[in-house]
Amino acid sequence: MKNKILKYSILAAIIILTIVQVGCTKELQMVSDSTYMLGTYLQLSVWTTNKQEGMDTIKSSFERIKEIEDKMSANLDESEIGQINLNAGKTYVEVSEETVDIIERAIHYAELTNGAFDPAIGKLVKLWGIGTENERIPTQDEIQNALQLVDYQKIEFQGDNKVKLSEADMRIDLGGIAKGYAADEVTKIMKNKGIKHAIINLGGNVVTLGKKADGTSWKVGIQDPFEPTGTHMGVIEVYDQTVVTSGNYERYFMADDKRYHHIIDPKTGYPAENGIISATIITNSSTDADGLSTSIYVLGVEKGMQLIESLENVECIIITEDKKVYTSTGLTERFQIIDSSFQIEN
Numbered sequence: 001m002k003n004k005i006l007k008y009s010i011l012a013a014i015i016i017l018t019i020v021q022v023g024c025t026k027e028l029q030m031v032s033d034s035t036y037m038l039g040t041y042l043q044l045s046v047w048t049t050n051k052q053e054g055m056d057t058i059k060s061s062f063e064r065i066k067e068i069e070d071k072m073s074a075n076l077d078e079s080e081i082g083q084i085n086l087n088a089g090k091t092y093v094e095v096s097e098e099t100v101d102i103i104e105r106a107i108h109y110a111e112l113t114n115g116a117f118d119p120a121i122g123k124l125v126k127l128w129g130i131g132t133e134n135e136r137i138p139t140q141d142e143i144q145n146a147l148q149l150v151d152y153q154k155i156e157f158q159g160d161n162k163v164k165l166s167e168a169d170m171r172i173d174l175g176g177i178a179k180g181y182a183a184d185e186v187t188k189i190m191k192n193k194g195i196k197h198a199i200i201n202l203g204g205n206v207v208t209l210g211k212k213a214d215g216t217s218w219k220v221g222i223q224d225p226f227e228p229t230g231t232h233m234g235v236i237e238v239y240d241q242t243v244v245t246s247g248n249y250e251r252y253f254m255a256d257d258k259r260y261h262h263i264i265d266p267k268t269g270y271p272a273e274n275g276i277i278s279a280t281i282i283t284n285s286s287t288d289a290d291g292l293s294t295s296i297y298v299l300g301v302e303k304g305m306q307l308i309e310s311l312e313n314v315e316c317i318i319i320t321e322d323k324k325v326y327t328s329t330g331l332t333e334r335f336q337i338i339d340s341s342f343q344i345e346n
């Protein structure tokens with residue numbers, strides 16, 4: 001009898017061990033999908049032992065991004081931002097907590113940059129229409145009029161979640177920060193689903209979740225601003241961080257050999273022109289990185305670098321039109337130029 005129990009116990013132990021072992025050695029595989037939202041191409045890749053779960057996670061992530069777009073797009077009259085804009089100068093509009101949060105985060109960057117970043121830039125964005133069928137160079141008068149309506153201090157709040165723009169015709173535009181927020185929300189979903197390795201790429205707004213499946217850091221390419229999408233001038237090694245770039249190549253039109261791009265200087269009303277053609281931020285929160293990359297682009301090299309050096313755990317790579325590359329002090333070891341026509345300038 002005792003012998004029999006021993007025999008069965010050993011057998012059970014062997015079976016359990018085998019199951020545990022099979023579970024452990026089950027291979028991680030990559031599941032990836034892409035779509036077009038937030039005015040850009042989105043690609044999500046997750047590494048998982050369960051393909052179906054990976055696909056479901058990506059599906060939930062895309063649904064969440066759609067939800068954010070439906071609330072925060074300035075191009076949709078029925079979105080919460082659309083409603084705030086339609087009621088500018090008239091009434092308060094009740095919006096969701098997360099929309100208030102993002103407007104407040106955007107105002108934080110407006111304050112930090114003395115208005116170089118301004119979520120009330122909407123009137124100018126609409127006037128230039130860059131990336132839309134209405135893109136054109138506005139008249140001086142139009143720009144002067146629009147400039148009067150760009151002022152984040154005229155965004156008013158009431159109670160927990162009511163927002164109003166104090167002047168008629170003012171417009172909020174969260175295009176400079178919402179992609180980062182969406183990327184942070186997707187990261188949250190993936191973590192909750194137990195995903196340990198993923199790349200979230202919302203039109204060049206990248207989040208690396210964990211390390212690569214082989215335990216090494218991810219290598220994220222920095223777009224060469226002079227070349228077609230996918231040509232990199234350098235590589236940065238990261239894990240569990242975000243890499244977000246604002247560039248003059250993302251959305252623009254050409255007129256008389258001049259490039260008119262989508263990042264507007266709220267002081268002049270024209271596309272920012274200070275020598276910068278690309279600004280990349282590396283940090284933990286993609287919302288912060290998005291707000292900061294647009295900010296630095298408008299601030300210029302000197303003020304931009306000063307701001308980045310004053311912030312903890314935030315690094316940047318700035319490229320100017322003469323192919324000079326400025327990097328913040330904490331970055332040197334992790335960033336490598338792979339195209340020698342670019343020169344590090346520190």
Ligand code: AMP
Pocket residue numbers: 116117118119121125173174175176177245246247250262263264265266290293294297298
């Ligand atoms: P990004 O590609 O993140 O730099 O964001 C650019 C987008 O932000 C534009 O397409 C506009 O929607 C918006 N934007 C443009 N200029 C500014 C600015 N000075 N401050 C805040 N948002 C801006």
Ligand code: MG
Pocket residue numbers: 175176177246289290291292293294295
């Ligand atoms: Mg941005």
